[in-house]
Amino acid sequence: MVRPRIALAQIDTCVGDVTQNSAAVRAWARRAADAGADLVVFPEMTLTGYPIEDLALRASFRRGAEAALLETATALADDGLGGLAVLVGTIGERDGRPTNQAVLLRGGVVEARYDKHHLPNYGVFDEFRIFSPGQDPLEIEVAGARLGVVICEDIWQDGGPVSQLRDVDALVVLNGSPFEEGKGHVRTELAARRAHETGAPVVYVNLVGGQDDLVFDGGSFVVGADGTVLATAPQFVEHLLVWDLGEPGPQVPPLDPDEEIYRALVTGLAGYVRKNGFRSVALGLSGGIDSALTAAIAADAIGGTNVVGVSMPSVHSSEHSKDDAADLAKRIGADYRVQPIKPMVDAFEAQLDLDGVAAENLQARVRAVILMAISNREGHLVIAPGNKSELATGYATIYDAGSIGGFAPLKDVDKSRVWALARWRNNHAVDRGELPPIPESSITKPPSAELRPGQVDQDSLPPYALLDEVLDAYVEHAEGRAELLARGFDPAVVDQVLALVDRAEWKRRQYPLGPKVTALAFGRDRRLPVTSRWREP
Template sequence: MVRPRIALAQIDTCVGDVEGNAAAVRSWARKAADAGADLVVFPEMTITGYPIEDLALRASFRRGAEAALQATAKALADEGLGELAVLVGTVGERETSHGARPTNQAVLIRHGVVEARYNKHHLPNYGVFDEFRIFASGEDPLVIDVAGARFGVVICEDIWQDGGPVTQVHDVDALVVLNGSPFEEGKGHVRTDLAMRRARQVRAPVVYVNLVGGQDDLVFDGGSFVAGTDGTLLATAPQFVEHLLVWEIGEPGPQVPPLDPDEEIYRAIVTGLAGYVRKNGFRSVTLGLSGGIDSALTAAIAADAIGGENVVGVSMPSQHSSGHSKDDAEDLAKRIGADYRVQAIKPMVDAFEQQMDIQGVTAENLQARVRGVILMAISNREGHLVIAPGNKSELATGYATIYDAGSIGGFAPLKDVDKSRVWALARWRNNHAVDRGEVPPIPESSITKPPSAELRPGQVDQDSLPPYDLLDEVLDAYVEHAEGRTELLARGFDPAVVDRVLQLVDRAEWKRRQYPLGPKVTALAFGRDRRLPVTSRWREP
């Protein structure tokens, strides 16, 4: 019986870095050959990075990607890897009645040349995807022969839609799927269940290779696997790391245990932040440390993403800042090894108040915005990326001063994490440290004390918002599931709470439009997933 060995290369790419991505293909192809692989499969759009969005429409970009692809084929042969079959994703081109159009393409490289091309049939146009607007769809199936075995080839969405190329694949030893499937909580089981259905359909294992790494507000978790026709997983790869999974047809392969749900979310955020920092040329980040839970968790995530020594934490106390908040901020910085600084805001606030009559909420907002100005000044002076510690509950309700230290900057790690989950993630991270015999990064008092912006004496968040457990439940129904006021009342929520929350959410759309990018980790994130007009008079009846 013929038993080819397949290597699943889940690698981290960068959009537009066609030379760097091509170099990664050569490097990982060498690793696959050293592992005895006959076929190595890379993710969707490997040469170009993914998603390329409107870069695909530039003929110059398509030419650059094709040149990198051809150079890769030649280099592999020159390096003695000509016999290795390499399946890799890139941007292609197809003539249509409207002229040359880009395609999402899988390419077979062997013997120094491109032997076959396959254009993705089903182009998603929902959620974070807009491929239908960008690409032309393919029409023809592809089956390749490697080491005496036959492999059907499809790309990502092609297995999510019934019909199409999967129904055109017959008598194969495996169905190979190149994927750029973004992470969201709970999606892993959906992928594997789908792959198992397709495996039964084509009567052959499904080899699912997924991208890994952060790209703007998307996170790709890897988690590549092989699904058998009997409903079992034959081999699995870890999440959130580059990895080469080697599987021999007809044999069981390596298995890794699934991650705890909180760990999965935490590692997704770390991956997203690390990718954004590195791929945009930064080496360090700065943020305000208030002593509260949001900034504490954000700082811990940053330390895990790029190293605590590359985190600049700035305490910016006001006359209303409590002693424990300042102590907790300093304690956190010591725990993660951050560069800790103190910059009092009172002299700056006083200067404003000497020039203008500022009172009440205006005075509170001024304090918050001065903190944002300080962080941006440090960023401009020293080259750090400012990161915002605001969470999804605040973003949903507009419970943040725009341009303040909680919302200003280039990236917001907790943008898609509600307040209730913030506490859960902080608990998980501290417990993880204890399990490893390490010092927990987040001070216990930052987790247990009532959250407060500390912009006036005795202020706590619950002065303005329902309790966070109740608030997040209402927000989940209204935002995530698009339920209206009638449906929320039918659930049994208090009418006063419903009306207050809906009013806050509807009025805050303009703030959300100006919020930094942040990693998508739920099924519906603000930004790519939820698109509502800023100017709208619709209110839930």
């Protein structure tokens, strides 16, 4: 029986950096060859990065990508890798229109091309608008084996190129499949169905890394013709998974759900910082759970010494909050600074007659001014610690320290999950014999903005456990008022939450990017008009 060795190279690419992406292909191809591979498979749109969005419509970009492709083919041969089959994703062109393409490089030349057939047009995807669909299937020969080649969405839709592939020894799938919680088993179950249809194993290689508000988790795998998982790669790291056709391969255990989400957030922030040329981040440290978890994520993403934590106490800040902020900074090794806001607030209030909410919001916005000033002076990326529950209900001061900056790690994490992730991170540290990064009191004390005496979040919102349950039904599952009442939710709670969510769309439009980790994140996934008079009956 023919048994070629196939290497699955799940690598981290950057959109538009065709030179560095090409260098990565060469480096990982060398590793594959050293491992004895006959074929190395890279993810979808490897050379261009993914998703490229409207860059696809620029002829100059397409020319640059094609030049990089041809240079890569030549360079591989020059590197002594001409005998290795290299399957790589890039942008193609047909009849003047861009295509999402898989290309086989071998012997220093482009040997075959395949254009993606099914172009997704839902959720975070808009490929149908920018690409032209392919029409022809592709089979390639490697070490005597016949391998079918498709790209990502081609296996998610029934029919199409997969149905045209028969008597192949394996089906190879190039993917740029973004992470969302629970998606891993959906992928393997889908691949198992396609394996059954073709009567051949499915080789699934996926992109890894952060790209704007998307996180790619890798998790490449192979399933056998009978649906058995034969080999798996770890999530959230670059990795070369080597598999011999017809044989079982290496496997890694799945991650705990909270660890999976946490590592997705770390990956998303690390990718955004690195790919946008930053070396450090700054955020306000209030002593509360949101800023504490955000700081811990930042420390894990780029190192605690590259995190600037600024405590900005007001006359309403409690001593325990200030102590917790200092304790957190010490635990993660952050650059910790204290900048009281009272003199600045007093200066504003000497010129403006403010009270009530206006006075509270002034304090929050002064903190934002301080963070942005430090950012401008020292070059840090300001990150926002706000969470999905606050963003959903508009329970945040626009342009304050919780919502300004370039990236928001917790944007797609509701408050209940914030506590769960903090608990997981601390327990993970204990299991490793390390100091937990988050002070226990930051986790256990009632959350408060501390903008007035005795303030707690539950003065204005339902308890978070209840709030998040209603938000999940209304936002992520698009259930209306009638459906929520049928579930048994209190009408007063339903009406309050729906009114808050509907009125806050304008705030959400101005919020920073943040990593998508659920099935429906604010931003690409949920697009509603800011100006709308529709209210749930």
